[in-house]
Amino acid sequence: MSCVGAHRFMDFASRAARNEEFVREVNRRIEEGAQLHGVGSAMPFHCECAQHFCLEKIDLDAQIYEPILSERYRFLVVPDHVVASVERIVETHETFVVVEKVGEARDQIDRDHPQTRHRAAEGAPDE
Numbered sequence: 135m136s137c138v139g140a141h142r143f144m145d146f147a148s149r150a151a152r153n154e155e156f157v158r159e160v161n162r163r164i165e166e167g168a169q170l171h172g173v174g175s176a177m178p179f180h181c182e183c184a185q186h187f188c189l190e191k192i193d194l195d196a197q198i199y200e201p202i203l204s205e206r207y208r209f210l211v212v213p214d215h216v217v218a219s220v221e222r223i224v225e226t227h228e229t230f231v232v233v234e235k236v237g238e239a240r241d242q243i244d245r246d247h248p249q250t251r252h253r254a255a256e257g258a259p260d261e
């Protein structure tokens with residue numbers, strides 16, 4: 135567990151979001167492959183934490199990962215890798231936790247994907 139200075143926080147949050155983006159893409163393909171081939175057993179998904187080049191894997195059924203994948207602010211991480219300054223825990227399991235991005239890290243996701251924002255805003259008139 136390392137501490138990140140407050141002056142570096144914005145930069146850290148920004149880089150963290152992009153790193154997770156990459157890992158998420160890898161996991162998305164694992165999940166798609168599992169669905170395609172009807173794999174019913176656990177698959178080794180990558181930890182989607184904010185650490186660069188984290189190599190931890192989490193064995194998980196694709197059906198369990200799928201709803202996490204569909205929530206753009208939610209990520210799958212091993213319990214030790216939660217970064218409290220950029221995310222909060224929404225689900226705790228034995229081998230993994232589901233975190234939801236908050237603050238700057240969440241804004242970064244919106245900036246990287248401005249087009250998907252409106253799709254989720256259906257039913258919420260806010261022009």
Ligand SMILES: [Zn+2]
Pocket residue numbers: 181182183184185188189190211212215
């Ligand atoms: Zn990790």
